Amino acid sequence: MTEVALSCKCGTLKGVLHDASPSTGTRVVCYCKDCQAFARHLGAHAVLDAQGGTDIYQTLPRNLEITSGAENLACLRLSPKGLLRWYAKCCNTPLCNTLANHKFYMVGVLTSTAEAGKDALGPIRAQVNVNGAIGGGVKSKGQLKAVVEILSRQLGAMIWKRTETPLFDDGGTPVVVPVTLSLEERRRASETPKLPPDLL
Ligand SMILES: [Zn+2]
Ligand SMILES: [Zn+2]
Known part of the structure; x- marks a missing residue:
């Protein structure tokens, strides 16, 4: 089984993606404004590509393990x-x-959290929510297939009881309390910077 090592930028929080492969997950780039706002709110513009896309590997939560720095x-x-x-x-x-x-x-x-072994995730197979792409011109691809794969993993998880997750407790409560941004914070994070993309 292939493992991909994950780390935050400073190296305090580390994790592993278990069973990482193109058949156990789907690598997509999401151009939606909300993914961009998430990165911008954190000041983490570097995770976005030149057109605001976020490279994401969709898989079962049980494949994600946090190995240190969970606090x-x-x-x-x-x-x-x-x-x-x-x-x-x-x-x-x-x-x-x-x-x-x-x-x-x-x-x-x-996938920007991958320290090593990112190749195991396979190539980008879908580009979704392309209407949010900065500068436009990004072609939608693979969206339906990505959805079908999510549903088939969902079904498999239910049948084979592959439902463990490091992010929720047994009662389904998130392991940390989510904080909702204020309208003002959200508005600020949602502003598309008026800079050339290579300066984002
Ligand atoms: Zn860190
Ligand atoms: Zn998104």
């Missing part, structure tokens, strides 16, 4: 009903996204 795990939401966006508060590194409902067995891990 630095933090969670924010851009709105009261938004995704749970997990990050390392030691150095404001965005880590991953989940739905608020722990029974949806999907975590989207930012």
